[in-house]
Amino acid sequence: MAEELQTSIKDLEAAVTKQGDTVRSLKASLKDGKAQKADVDAAIEQLKQLKIKLASTQKALEDAIGKPSGTSKEAFRAAMVNTLERRMFYIPSFKIYGSVAGFYDFGPPGCAIKQNVTQYWRQHFVLEENMLEVECPAVTPEVVLKASGHVDRFTDFMVADAKTGDCHRADHLLEAHLEALLEDNKNPLTPEKREEVRDTLARVEELSAEQLGAALTQYGVKAPDTKNDITAPYPFNLMFKTSIGPRGDLTGYLRPETAQGIFVNFRDLLYYNGGKLPFAAAQIGQSYRNEIAPRAGLLRVREFTQAEIEHFCNPSDKSHPKFQAIAGVTPLLYSRELQMGAEKLAKPMSLREAVAGGIIANQTLAYFIGRTYLFMTKIGINPLRLRFRQHLQHEMAHYAEDCWDAEVESSYGWVECAGLADRSAYDLRAHATKSKQDLAAREKFAEPRMMDVVVTTVNKQVIGKTFKRDAKAIQEALEQLGEDDALCLKADLEAGKAATVTVEGHAWPITPAMVKIDKVEKKVSSRTFIPSVIEPSFGIGRILYCMFEHCYYARDNDDKRAVFSFTPVVAPVKATVFPLLQKAELNEHAERISASLTAAGLANTVDTTGNTIGRRYARTDEIGVPFAVTVDFQTLADNTVTMRERDTTAQVRVPVPEVPQLLRQLSDMTTTWQTVQDRYPAQQQPADDEA
Numbered sequence: 054m055a056e057e058l059q060t061s062i063k064d065l066e067a068a069v070t071k072q073g074d075t076v077r078s079l080k081a082s083l084k085d086g087k088a089q090k091a092d093v094d095a096a097i098e099q100l101k102q103l104k105i106k107l108a109s110t111q112k113a114l115e116d117a118i119g120k121p122s123g124t125s126k127e128a129f130r131a132a133m134v135n136t137l138e139r140r141m142f143y144i145p146s147f148k149i150y151g152s153v154a155g156f157y158d159f160g161p162p163g164c165a166i167k168q169n170v171t172q173y174w175r176q177h178f179v180l181e182e183n184m185l186e187v188e189c190p191a192v193t194p195e196v197v198l199k200a201s202g203h204v205d206r207f208t209d210f211m212v213a214d215a216k217t218g219d220c221h222r223a224d225h226l227l228e229a230h231l232e233a234l235l236e237d238n239k240n241p242l243t244p245e246k247r248e249e250v251r252d253t254l255a256r257v258e259e260l261s262a263e264q265l266g267a268a269l270t271q272y273g274v275k276a277p278d279t280k281n282d283i284t285a286p287y288p289f290n291l292m293f294k295t296s297i298g299p300r301g302d303l304t305g306y307l308r309p310e311t312a313q314g315i316f317v318n319f320r321d322l323l324y325y326n327g328g329k330l331p332f333a334a335a336q337i338g339q340s341y342r343n344e345i346a347p348r349a350g351l352l353r354v355r356e357f358t359q360a361e362i363e364h365f366c367n368p369s370d371k372s373h374p375k376f377q378a379i380a381g382v383t384p385l386l387y388s389r390e391l392q393m394g395a396e397k398l399a400k401p402m403s404l405r406e407a408v409a410g411g412i413i414a415n416q417t418l419a420y421f422i423g424r425t426y427l428f429m430t431k432i433g434i435n436p437l438r439l440r441f442r443q444h445l446q447h448e449m450a451h452y453a454e455d456c457w458d459a460e461v462e463s464s465y466g467w468v469e470c471a472g473l474a475d476r477s478a479y480d481l482r483a484h485a486t487k488s489k490q491d492l493a494a495r496e497k498f499a500e501p502r503m504m505d506v507v508v509t510t511v512n513k514q515v516i517g518k519t520f521k522r523d524a525k526a527i528q529e530a531l532e533q534l535g536e537d538d539a540l541c542l543k544a545d546l547e548a549g550k551a552a553t554v555t556v557e558g559h560a561w562p563i564t565p566a567m568v569k570i571d572k573v574e575k576k577v578s579s580r581t582f583i584p585s586v587i588e589p590s591f592g593i594g595r596i597l598y599c600m601f602e603h604c605y606y607a608r609d610n611d612d613k614r615a616v617f618s619f620t621p622v623v624a625p626v627k628a629t630v631f632p633l634l635q636k637a638e639l640n641e642h643a644e645r646i647s648a649s650l651t652a653a654g655l656a657n658t659v660d661t662t663g664n665t666i667g668r669r670y671a672r673t674d675e676i677g678v679p680f681a682v683t684v685d686f687q688t689l690a691d692n693t694v695t696m697r698e699r700d701t702t703a704q705v706r707v708p709v710p711e712v713p714q715l716l717r718q719l720s721d722m723t724t725t726w727q728t729v730q731d732r733y734p735a736q737q738q739p740a741d742d743e744a
């Protein structure tokens with residue numbers, strides 16, 4: 054249904070564009086006296102009707118996706134989480150001691166599925182792109198995170214309940230309050246007030262502590278649950294602090310992201326790669342954030358697995374050699390323009406079009422958006438509930454060129470599962486300045502060339518007088534500016550705009566008296582530059598949770614028959630082997646088949662419980678086992694078994710020796726169940742689901 058709607062939307066969009074052209078040309082003909090006014094009016098009316106139809110189809114698409122049918126979002130979530138916890142996918146950590154918010158343990162199926170998703174991520178990104186993988190410690194000395202800006206700026210604003218002392222995230226409280234005001238149909242806002250609330254809501258993330266405090270007071274926001282007064286907001290650093298070594302004099306933190314491990318190894322990685330760019334490095338590992346208010350299960354936790362990529366490239370060439378391979382991929386893109394538009398709806402667009410139209414800043418960023426789309430859909434995320442949302446200008450750090458979040462729709466709304474950002478040369482430059490190491494890359498020319506070279510001359514006296522003890526770091530930062538950044542600074546200074554240079558995340562104001570930036574023509578045989586970084590950063594827990602929601606359903610709308618329709622590639626167990634009845638000869642056969650599956654590297658279990666086969670199928674459906682192999686009396690006679698597929702519940706009869714190979718192909722998704730059905734005879738009896 055949703056796919057049909059999406060096709061209609063594409064057709065309607067084309068029709069609107071065509072009709073728009075007709076209206077324009079008729080208007081031109083009207084001026085020349087070659088067309089009648091009535092023709093123009095009729096064409097305009099037709100265009101209007103087409104636009105109305107387009108808007109209503111887009112609305113229908115929005116309604117068709119993301120809403121678990123026939124049940125409220127909360128009830129759907131409660132039923133699913135109940136199954137997940139009961140079957141030990143994940144459970145709150147330290148449960149026998151009352152648990153600590155924001156920490157979860159993965160149980161047997163949870164570990165297996167997380168491992169499969171991570172493994173597939175590794176195959177899809179690291180192996181496919183020949184990325185350089187690293188594994189770095191989670192405990193990180195302060196200097197690294199000082200350079201990256203995390204010590205000074207990795208903060209959220211917190212407020213406390215004035216009576217109970219409970220802590221809350223100030224921005225979340227304000228957002229929830231404003232959203233409730235907008236949705237309150239009993240006390241509708243005036244149009245002006247509505248506009249004001251919407252405007253504040255759009256700017257929540259930009260607000261300083263003072264502005265946030267003023268807004269919380271203005272709207273009378275109270276502590277949730279208790280409705281007590283709240284304190285003024287104050288910044289809270291999200292990193293877990295520790296000390297390294299027995300003397301405790303070296304401060305460290307648990308890393309809040311895995312990326313810094315890659316940046317600090319850049320020089321060695323570049324050498325490992327033969328000094329050549331572009332290349333990408335990747336790391337999968339645990340990250341830690343002392344979230345103020347962990348919530349929504351795996352979505353906001355204090356320890357989570359990240360999988361991050363840093364793609365290093367020449368700032369003046371962000372093309373990607375494999376871009377053509379994904380140029381035709383058409384994800385839902387939610388560009389800045391669409392977010393500001395009246396419909397507020399993401400639209401499908403090919404990545405080729407998006408780059409050509411300047412919607413996505415460059416090929417490499419678009420390439421990773423395409424690869425992310427393919428990854429997410431392969432592991433079972435519904436493509437119609439996956440969108441790529443571009444950061445609005447105010448959401449981006451000043452150094453970022455373009456950022457997109459891969460957002461997945463869940464019962465909690467749209468959730469950021471991966472962030473894809475062109476971070477320019479910010480991170481490497483920050484570490485080069487702090488560590489005083491050369492983190493530049495060199496490009497050698499085949500022949501010497503005449504080139505414009507940017508020369509930056511710093512006025513040490515003025516800088517020293519103005520910045521005193523910070524002068525040295527600021528001077529070094531100016532001297533290490535890359536050509537592009539130096540030219541931007543020059544342009545800002547010449548235009549009389551506020552110009553700054555960043556040191557450890559702090560932007561220092563620069564005036565024309567402090568620095569002279571010139572372009573000089575020189576004969577050069579090479580040039581050096583600090584590489585740009587394009588960073589796709591994935592949170593494995595959030596992806597898993599959204600995948601759970603997209604895969605969960607109740608068979609025949611019966612809540613007691615929960616099914617996870619995991620794709621075979623990520624399913625925790627690929628097959629369950631059932632002896633139809635509790636008979637020694639059937640059990641022996643089942644054990645032999647299980648051993649052959651294990652030898653083929655296929656996770657499997659044997660279920661010899663005395664339940665009916667229908668009940669036993671239902672139990673494996675609950676943990677999303679895609680295939681079942683049933684041993685019955687016919688097996689003893691002709692060495693064949695029944696193979697059943699979870700979602701269709703269709704069954705075929707397969708010779709035992711062919712089972713491991715077949716299941717291997719099905720699990721790797723190199724063959725489909727349809728192909729299997731075409732090849733083997735259908736089985737009616739005896740393994741009836743309802744038996």
Ligand SMILES: Nc1ncnc2c1ncn2[C@@H]1O[C@H](COP(=O)(O)OP(=O)(O)OP(=O)(O)O)[C@@H](O)[C@H]1O
Nearest residue numbers: 342344352353354357469470471472590591592595
């Ligand atoms: N507290 C968390 N719990 C689970 N996953 C997280 C958490 N924080 C970040 N992630 C994951 O790591 C990815 C990259 O981290 P990033 O720093 O971009 O997140 P973020 O923008 O700070 O997230 P948010 O704004 O939701 O806190 C996110 O897309 C998300 O999947």
